[in-house]
Amino acid sequence: MASNQKEVIRFNDLSPYLLLKNGNYLYKVPFRDGFAVLKVYYGDRSLLKYISKTLGNVLVSNQTSFMPLARWHTEYECLNLWREAGFRVFDTYDDVIVEGCVPRQGWRLFEYVDRPRFIHYFADPNVPVDERLDMWKRFLPVWHHRHRLALERREPRLIHENGDLKHVMIMEDGQFLFFDFEMSYRSRRKVKDLVAREILAYLKSLGKTVGEEHWDRFMRFTVEQYLDRDLLEHTYTFAFRNPNPLLRAARMLDRKIKPRAGKPFSKYNTARKLRLLMHS
Known part of the structure; x- marks a missing residue:
C-alpha cells in the first residue's frame, strides 16, 4: 500500500458492535489485530434539540456549537x-x-483503550483510601500544569x-x-473563571x-497539594x-430556585x- 493511500474498512451493519448510545453512537469494531472505537456524532436527538442546545451554548454559555459536525470538528481540534x-x-x-452505514462526515475512528476510569477506581471500596489518596496526589500536578x-x-x-x-482513565504507564x-x-x-469552574466540577464529582x-480528607489533601492557592481561592469568587x-x-437566583444547588456536592x-x- 502506498504511503499516501488510506486504508478502507466497511461495515454494512454496525448494530452488533454497539458499545454506547449517549447522544452519539459508539461502536467497538474489529480492526487490524484488535479493536477500535467508531464514534458517530449524529445521534438520536431531534434537529430542534440540536438547534436549541446550540443556541444556549453560543448565546448564553459562550461554548461551541452542539451540532454534530461542529462537535466532530471541535473534538478533533481539542484532541490535537x-x-x-x-x-x-x-x-x-x-x-x-470507514464506508458502509456511516455518514460521509461526522464520524471518527479512535483507538480502543480498556483501562479503569477515575470514577470506578475512586469508588472502589476494595482499594484502600490511602492508595486512592496517593493516586489523587499523582493527578494533582498534572491537573494544575494544564490549568497553568x-x-x-x-x-x-x-x-x-x-x-x-x-x-479520565488510569493508564498502565502511570499517565492519565x-x-x-x-x-x-x-x-x-x-x-x-473556566479553570475555577473545572476545579469545582472535578471536586464535586470526587465527593x-x-x-x-x-470527601473531607480528599478536599484537605487538595488544599495541601494543589500548587496554586490563588486558583483554589478563585472558585469561591466564581461561585x-x-x-x-x-x-x-x-447565580444567586440559581441557588434559590434549583434544588440541586443545596445538595452536599453542589458546586456552591x-x-x-x-x-x-x-x-481553617
Missing part, C-alpha cells in the same frame, strides 16, 4: 491541542476511511468542558488519559464518588462573588467547603 501540549488523549486513525498552560496561553480549549471523574472534548469554551478573557465519609453583576445575580457547597478548609 491537548496531545501537542503533552497530555494523553485517544489516538485517532486518520489514515483510515491554559492561563498562560489564554486557551479555553485546554479547559475540560465536561471534566469529571467519568472522563483525558477524553470527551466535543464542546469547548470560547472566551479567552475568562480562562481563570459524589468517594462519599461524605472520605459567589463574580464581578459581573448580571452573573452574580444569575464545594466552593464553600474549599474556602473553609483553606482558611
Whole structure:
C-alpha cells in the first residue's frame, strides 16, 4: 500500500458492535489485530434539540456549537491541542476511511483503550483510601500544569468542558488519559473563571464518588497539594462573588430556585467547603 493511500474498512451493519448510545453512537469494531472505537456524532436527538442546545451554548454559555459536525470538528481540534501540549488523549486513525452505514462526515475512528476510569477506581471500596489518596496526589500536578498552560496561553480549549471523574482513565504507564472534548469554551478573557469552574466540577464529582465519609480528607489533601492557592481561592469568587453583576445575580437566583444547588456536592457547597478548609 502506498504511503499516501488510506486504508478502507466497511461495515454494512454496525448494530452488533454497539458499545454506547449517549447522544452519539459508539461502536467497538474489529480492526487490524484488535479493536477500535467508531464514534458517530449524529445521534438520536431531534434537529430542534440540536438547534436549541446550540443556541444556549453560543448565546448564553459562550461554548461551541452542539451540532454534530461542529462537535466532530471541535473534538478533533481539542484532541490535537491537548496531545501537542503533552497530555494523553485517544489516538485517532486518520489514515483510515470507514464506508458502509456511516455518514460521509461526522464520524471518527479512535483507538480502543480498556483501562479503569477515575470514577470506578475512586469508588472502589476494595482499594484502600490511602492508595486512592496517593493516586489523587499523582493527578494533582498534572491537573494544575494544564490549568497553568491554559492561563498562560489564554486557551479555553485546554479547559475540560465536561471534566469529571467519568472522563479520565488510569493508564498502565502511570499517565492519565483525558477524553470527551466535543464542546469547548470560547472566551479567552475568562480562562481563570473556566479553570475555577473545572476545579469545582472535578471536586464535586470526587465527593459524589468517594462519599461524605472520605470527601473531607480528599478536599484537605487538595488544599495541601494543589500548587496554586490563588486558583483554589478563585472558585469561591466564581461561585459567589463574580464581578459581573448580571452573573452574580444569575447565580444567586440559581441557588434559590434549583434544588440541586443545596445538595452536599453542589458546586456552591464545594466552593464553600474549599474556602473553609483553606482558611481553617
